[in-house]
Amino acid sequence: MQKIAIASDHGGIELKEDIKIFLKEKGFDVLDMGTNGNESVDYPDYGVPLSEKVSQAKLEKGILICGTGIGMSIVANKFPNVRAALVSDVYSARMAKEHNDANILVIGGRVAGKGLAREMVRAWLEAKFEGGRHQKRLDKIKEIEKGMKR
Numbered sequence: 001m002q003k004i005a006i007a008s009d010h011g012g013i014e015l016k017e018d019i020k021i022f023l024k025e026k027g028f029d030v031l032d033m034g035t036n037g038n039e040s041v042d043y044p045d046y047g048v049p050l051s052e053k054v055s056q057a058k059l060e061k062g063i064l065i066c067g068t069g070i071g072m073s074i075v076a077n078k079f080p081n082v083r084a085a086l087v088s089d090v091y092s093a094r095m096a097k098e099h100n101d102a103n104i105l106v107i108g109g110r111v112a113g114k115g116l117a118r119e120m121v122r123a124w125l126e127a128k129f130e131g132g133r134h135q136k137r138l139d140k141i142k143e144i145e146k147g148m149k150r
Ligand code: RB5
Pocket: 009, 010, 011, 012, 043, 066, 067, 068, 069, 070, 071, 072
């Protein structure tokens, strides 16, 4: 069973719960990394643990949700090996995998409705990284992470 992690702050919890149902229906083993209530929390407290797992290859992929998705995407992209894509349309969600090999999908819980969010998750999960010229570009990003290029 393919494993996937999901985390949100209070701005994304409602969508997180719905996406969890969707992922389970699709046969995923879902690791819920919080938050688990409606009280106001700080998105880095939930974005960091998930991003760390992906960064360290303890998990292949994850989904992060906050109100806009902006905070979570800023957090996630601080981590080496993480390619987090904030999406609000299905085309970008598919491209996030095909061209960018995004290993974290970020959604704004106050931006995207549940139907759109499910379709974006589906598009990202079903897409395949195309490699080739896109791999060359990811290699250049890896060089930035290594501190070899400024
Ligand atoms: C929380 O109110 C909100 O700022 C947060 O969910 C997110 O949108 C930040 O980027």
